[in-house]
Amino acid sequence: MAEIDKPRPAVWIHARQKDDPTQGFNPEFCERVEKHFDIICHKDLVANPILGANIVGALVRGSRMYLENTLDLLPNLKIIANNGVGVDHIDVKKYNQLGVKVANTPDVLCDSVADMAVTLMLASARNLIPGVKLAMGSEPVQELNQNWLGNDVCFATLGIVGMGGIGFKIAQRAKAFQMNIYYHNRKRRSTAEESTVGASYCASLEELLPKCDYLIIACPQTPETVGMFSEARFKQMKPSATIINVARGKIIDQEALYTALKNKTIKAAALDVTYPEPLPRDHPLLTLPNIIISPHTGSATVETRRKMEMLMLENVLAEVEGRPLPSEVKG
Ligand code: 8YV
Numbered sequence: 001m002a003e004i005d006k007p008r009p010a011v012w013i014h015a016r017q018k019d020d021p022t023q024g025f026n027p028e029f030c031e032r033v034e035k036h037f038d039i040i041c042h043k044d045l046v047a048n049p050i051l052g053a054n055i056v057g058a059l060v061r062g063s064r065m066y067l068e069n070t071l072d073l074l075p076n077l078k079i080i081a082n083n084g085v086g087v088d089h090i091d092v093k094k095y096n097q098l099g100v101k102v103a104n105t106p107d108v109l110c111d112s113v114a115d116m117a118v119t120l121m122l123a124s125a126r127n128l129i130p131g132v133k134l135a136m137g138s139e140p141v142q143e144l145n146q147n148w149l150g151n152d153v154c155f156a157t158l159g160i161v162g163m164g165g166i167g168f169k170i171a172q173r174a175k176a177f178q179m180n181i182y183y184h185n186r187k188r189r190s191t192a193e194e195s196t197v198g199a200s201y202c203a204s205l206e207e208l209l210p211k212c213d214y215l216i217i218a219c220p221q222t223p224e225t226v227g228m229f230s231e232a233r234f235k236q237m238k239p240s241a242t243i244i245n246v247a248r249g250k251i252i253d254q255e256a257l258y259t260a261l262k263n264k265t266i267k268a269a270a271l272d273v274t275y276p277e278p279l280p281r282d283h284p285l286l287t288l289p290n291i292i293i294s295p296h297t298g299s300a301t302v303e304t305r306r307k308m309e310m311l312m313l314e315n316v317l318a319e320v321e322g323r324p325l326p327s328e329v330k331g
Contacts (some may be wrong), residue, residue, distance in 0.1 A: 009320060011037040012045065012074065014066045019043070023061065029309045031072070033059075036317060042066050057081060057316035060090075078246040079319040081312040082329075084299065085109060085166075086248060088221040093331030096253045102329045103315035107165055108307035113298035116171035117216050117246045118177075120270035120294065121158075124242050126150040129292050136265070151213075151240075154178050159212035161228075162219025163189055164249065170216055171197035184208045185219075209236040214244060221248035229253060235261035243270040246298045249275035258284050261291060272298050 011033060015024035019041065025033075033039055040051050052073035060067060061083040071077070079101045082090060092102045123129060127150045134144070138170045153298065158174045158200060163185035174181050174197075181199040183189075188201045202208035205228075209215065215237065219225055229243065229252040237243070243266060245252055260266050268290040277296050285291055299308065318325045 005208065007054050008038050009056045010040045010051070012040055012042070012055045012067065012077075012218065014042045014061070016041060021087045025059070025061075025309070027195060029306075029313075032310075033313055036320055037312075042070070045070060045073060056320055059312050059316070072248060079103060079316055079325070081249045081315045083305075083308050083312055086220055087329050090249060091331070092329055096331045101325060102331070103312070103319075103325050103327050104329050105308040108311055108325055109299040109304050110165040110169045112301045112304040113166045113218070113246050114173055116272055116294070116298040117166075117218065117244055118171050118173045120244045120246070120292065121242070122153055122215050122273060123217065123230070124244070124268050124270040125153050132288075134213040153214070156180070156213040157182065157211050159183065159202075159208045159215040160186075161205070161208070161215065161217045163199070164218070164220075166246070167216075167218040168197065170218060171199045179214075182208055182211055206236060209233060210238065212237065212241050214242050217243070217247045217251055219244040219247055221250055226250045227253045229257065231256040231259065237266050239264055239266065241266045242270060243269045246272045249273040249277065254285060258288070259315060261285075261288050268292075272296055
């Protein structure tokens, strides 16, 4: 009897770049994926729900979980591979209970997110954005005010909240700037790791915050960390301190941040993440002179995004081939 060809397994993506230039996956990556799987885009699945039967994996980007409402069209889904380390937008427990694994992309993005943290720290300390506006803006050309000064980062004290992969890379960079480095983390690092980057452990935020000239948030968003930076926390910081966030917007209570910046409880903020993203144009934070905000571009480099995409694909391949996932997150 002639063997009936089994259809190739497929993966779901929300779109290709040609159909959605800002959110779709790039052609090189799609080509790589297609060596192993058919690709079914969201619009095709909605138009032809029968395609869902072949989908074994979903490749999702950040918080764009268009998948959520179409889950019942994916009876054979085995794995959701997230293009990012943070999985706060995915109900991992729920999927695990449904027999669907979840994977993320740790490690490969730590260097570029750490670079972004340091970029924001330096840009804030050295008044980079207003300086560029002075040098390149449309205001009448004036001689530089010699009394308009930033602050040094070298020899200043840095606090890092969250000493996972990203926090550790931030500490490596801060060591090169000869900063005094302290950190707070759920789990203390080994003495060897602490001495590699010259970082000292603080068991609590109460201990850490009053020391810091710069404080970088690099921890995951969890129920415990949402709103962690509240009015009370800002009051524990120095009036000369700058807070930098490359993690998730919700870790900072934005109303409390607004008040702290307005009243000069702290000096400045530099955020790569907010809630929502982007902030509405009439958001009070956008009226302040002592804040800079970048559009969640911590991992947004060509090199890092390619590595993240490859790790997503490796996770899906591992699942269908019955191997342990390179980076599974369990709920
Ligand atoms: C986003 C991030 O996932 O890794 C994370 O947790 O926040 C980012 O890398 C990315 O912007 C979405 O593709």
